[in-house]
Amino acid sequence: DIQMTQSPSLLSASVGDRVTINCKASQNINKYLNWYQQKLGEAPKLLIYNTNNLQTGIPSRFSGSGSGTDYTLTISSLQPEDFGTYFCFQHNSWPGTFGGGTKLELK
Amino acid sequence: QIQLVQSGPELKKPGESVKISCKASGYTFTDYAMHWVKQAPGKGLKWMGWINTYTGKPTYADDFKGRFVFSLEASASTANLQISNLKNEDTATYFCARDYSGDYWGQGVMVTVSS
Numbered sequence: 001d002i003q004m005t006q007s008p009s010l011l012s013a014s015v016g017d018r019v020t021i022n023c024k025a026s027q028n029i030n031k032y033l034n035w036y037q038q039k040l041g042e043a044p045k046l047l048i049y050n051t052n053n054l055q056t057g058i059p060s061r062f063s064g065s066g067s068g069t070d071y072t073l074t075i076s077s078l079q080p081e082d083f084g085t086y087f088c089f090q091h092n093s094w095p096g097t098f099g100g101g102t103k104l105e106l107k
Numbered sequence: 108q109i110q111l112v113q114s115g116p117e118l119k120k121p122g123e124s125v126k127i128s129c130k131a132s133g134y135t136f137t138d139y140a141m142h143w144v145k146q147a148p149g150k151g152l153k154w155m156g157w158i159n160t161y162t163g164k165p166t167y168a169d170d171f172k173g174r175f176v177f178s179l180e181a182s183a184s185t186a187n188l189q190i191s192n193l194k195n196e197d198t199a200t201y202f203c204a205r206d207y208s209g210d211y212w213g214q215g216v217m218v219t220v221s222s
Contacts, residue, residue, distance in 0.1 A: 034208060043202055043212035044152065055210065087152055091207045095168040096154040 002026050002090055006099030012107040017078045021102045023088035025069045032092035035064055035073045038101075039084040047086075048073065078104075109133035111203055111213035118219045124191040127216045129203035136184035137161045139206045143177065143188050146215070147199040157207070158186060193220045 003026040013019050023033065031051040036044035046055045048064035051071060061076040075082055083106055088099040114128045129141065143155040156167040158177040165177040176189040190197055200215040 036209065043215055044204075044209070045212075046208065046210050049208050049210070089152075089154075089209065094166075095156070096207065098152040098154065101151050 001095060002029060002093050002097050004088055004090055004097050004099040006088055006102055008102060009100060011102055011104045013078050013104060014107045015078055015080055019075045019078055019104065021073045021086050021088075021104075023066075023071045023073075023099045025071075025090055027093075028068050029090040029092035031067060032090055033064070033066065033071045034089045034091065035062075036087045036089065037082075037084050038087065044087060109205070109211050111205060111211055113201075113203060113213035113216045116217040116219070118221070119193050120222055121193055121195060121220055123193050123220075124189060125193060125218055126187055126189045127201055127218070129186045129188075129213050131184045131186070131205070134205075136181060141177075141186040142204045142207065142209065144202045144204055144209075144212075145171075145199045146202065147196075150199075152202075155188075155201075160186065190218070193218075195220050 005024045007022050033051050035048040037047055038044040047058050047062050051066050052064045063074050065072050083104050086102045090097055110132050112130045117125050119125050137160045140157045140159055142157040145153045145155055154168060155171045158165045163179050174191050178187045186203055198220045200217050202215045203213040205211040
C-alpha cells in the first residue's frame with residue numbers, strides 16, 4: 001500500500017495567515033491526490049481533486065500543487081471557517097490511502 | 108441537489124451484525140461507484156473498498172475482507188454495508204462516498220460495539 005505522510009499534524013495560525021500543508025507519498029501517485037476538510041462531527045468535504053483542481057463551490061483561497069511524491073495544500077488567507085482537520089488522499093493506486101491529518105487551530 | 112443520506116446510529120454487542128444504508132439522490136445512481144470509509148473515534152480515515160453500482164461487484168481493501176459486505180438496492184438508489192461478528196475495534200463512524208474522488212459524502216453512521 002502507498003503510505004501518505006502528512007505534515008504538520010498540528011498547525012496553529014491566525015485569521016489572514018497563509019498556511020501550507022504537505023503530503024508525501026511513498027511512491028509516485030501521478031497527481032491523483034485529493035484534499036479534504038473535516039469539521040468535528042461532520043463528513044469530509046472535498047476541496048481539491050487531482051492535485052490542483054478546485055471543487056465547485058470551494059473558495060479560491062484554497063489551492064493545491066505538486067507532482068510525483070510531494071503535494072501541498074495552500075490557504076492564501078485563512079478565514080474563521082477554515083479551522084478544522086485536513087486530509088490528503090491518494091487514488092492513484094488501490095487501495096486508496098489517506099494522510100494522517102492536519103489539525104488547523106486558531107493561534 | 109446531490110445527497111447521500113445514511114441511516115442512524117447503531118449500538119451493538121460483540122458478535123452481532125449491523126447493516127448500514129446510504130441512499131443517494133440527485134443523480135443517476137448507477138453512473139458512479141459507491142465507496143466506504145471508516146473513521147475510528149479520534150482517528151484518521153481508512154478506505155474500505157467500493158461497489159460498482161452498475162454491476163453490483165464489490166471490491167474490498169485487505170483489512171475489510173471476510174466480515175464486511177457491500178450490497179445494493181439499486182431500485183432504491185441505496186448502497187448498504189453489513190458487518191458481521193462485530194468486534195470492539197469496529198466501533199467507528201462509517202461513511203459512504205460517491206466515486207473514488209469522494210466528491211459527495213454521507214453524513215456518517217456511528218456504530219458502537221460494546222458489551
